[in-house]
Amino acid sequence: MSAENSATGARTGTATDPGPAGGGTAQAVLPPLHCLRLLEPGPPRLAALPTGTPVWLVSRHADVRQVLTDPRLGRAPLHAPGAPPVSLTPNLLDDPSSMLNIDGVEHQRLRRTVQRAFTPRAIARWRPWVASVVEGLIDELIDRGSPTDIVAGYTRPLPIAVISRLMGLDGLDSKRLEHWSDHALSATAYSAEAIRTAMTEFAGFGAEVIAERRAAPGDDLVSSLLAAAADTPGITEQQIVTLVIGLVVAGHETTMTSLGNALVYLLSDGHDAWQQLASDEQSAAAATEQLLRAVPLGDSDVLPGLLRRAVEDLDIGGVRIPAGSVVAADTDAANTDPEVFTGDLLTELFSPLAAPMYTFGAGPHHCLGAWLARMELELALHRLARRLPSLRLAGTVEAIDWRRGLLTRSPQHLQVSW
Amino acid sequence: MTGREATGAAPAVIVQVDRDRCIGSGMCAATAPGSLTLGADGLARPVREQPTGAAGEPLTSELADAVDYCPVEALSLYGVRDGRRIDPTG
């Protein structure tokens, strides 16, 4: 059903070319993410999700903003009784108690319990120790010696190390958190049974941490979240548990993926920029914005964009969308819409964005962790370029073994040398 | 979550939305509906567009909260009398 629709066909670049580096298997060589051919922006067009459910693909910059901010489109209606299926593998993204899946006043109430801890100013306070986590990982990388796998040693452990420090978790928990998050997010690598077991354990762990912090509050994120929740009527215990463990999960796959794919670009086609990344933090901050904008997190053959469902009839970009329709905001297409973004990535890498990017979404569900993710990426790139100015890929881009999540694709391993 | 209690008469302020930063979360309109609303373009704007030299509006605790909760810090407050930026968390 989905093989010929534009949701699945438009974005895989050279994925169907037979690859020279299949390692004995018939696996095709996937292009690196910065080389994907994105959907040509145009008016909303009808396609189908892998489940067969019809979906309106929205791709122009202005239309994507409308989809994400218009109150006539919501997340909750995607999970209402009788809603058409949108994902093949059930996962906790579909958990109706999660912040992502409620709308309106109920969403705002839950979001307010954590929002104050995630504003740009609040996040800026964590900068010194995000930097210390980054430096610690680079020390270990250097100790291990060249060549080494920078995914195992850097891009994968970083987000967990950062969020566990924010939450005041014991360093010993990192391995367990990584294990659970990996299960939560890698739809292809584990069995449904293994995922269920991991999630049950993870929720149990979340409940334990919550009980501990209730008994002995500290100045960590979990304690402040509990204090805010206690002041807010109508928040359920399950929502609090999902929120706490969701903070670990939501930043893990996404941040690891952005950083991994940014490094693939910077150590190949974008290598000319490596030196300037090392020069100062402002350059690294500008480059982080451009990389977040222009390097997609994944292919869109599973999900063509951020999903919403219309609660009433509305017009998007001059096209009538009937109530009940599923709509996908293709943020990758919007982020490279030639009406708005004209330059090429390498020449623009250190320039300010020409218009807002939608990698973190927009509207009520705009990524809670956006400022934390930005800071992590900026520091991770800047400090790595400074400490290892001669860093380069030890293998070829064609030979990269890709880790495929539900929405994401990033290198499973990336051998580098210096 | 309670906001700051105004001591005595609340100072009169003018609210500004940095529309290049605003991502249309709607948090401000939900928190301080008397002061901020979402426009047809999905971005926030003050309920009362204030011409220069206007009387402004009182700095309510809702308005202060709205400024604090904006996920992208797109809102700012200026004192009507001296035009100085007011930091409600300050």
Ligand code: HEM
């Ligand atoms: C590069 C890294 C990241 C990317 C690209 C990213 C992307 C996104 C996007 C696109 C959304 C909106 C989804 C939608 O509208 O359908 C979102 C929401 C969210 N993100 Fe992130 N994210 C990243 C990192 C993080 C981190 C580090 C955290 C946690 C600390 C986090 C926590 C959340 C939460 C809690 C939501 C749900 C917000 C809501 O529904 O109100 N994210 N993220």
Ligand code: HEM
């Ligand atoms: C144990 C709890 C959770 C599990 C198992 C889970 C599972 C997943 C899965 C399978 C994906 C797709 C990732 C991929 O591309 O492979 C995902 C992405 C994501 N999750 Fe979760 N999730 C959990 C909790 C949460 C919570 C509580 C939030 C926010 C409140 C959240 C926010 C996100 C966001 C923003 C994304 C990125 C993509 C999107 O917007 O669709 N997750 N999660």
Ligand code: SF4
């Ligand atoms: S809270 Fe901030 S981002 Fe959200 S609508 Fe208001 S001004 Fe815009």
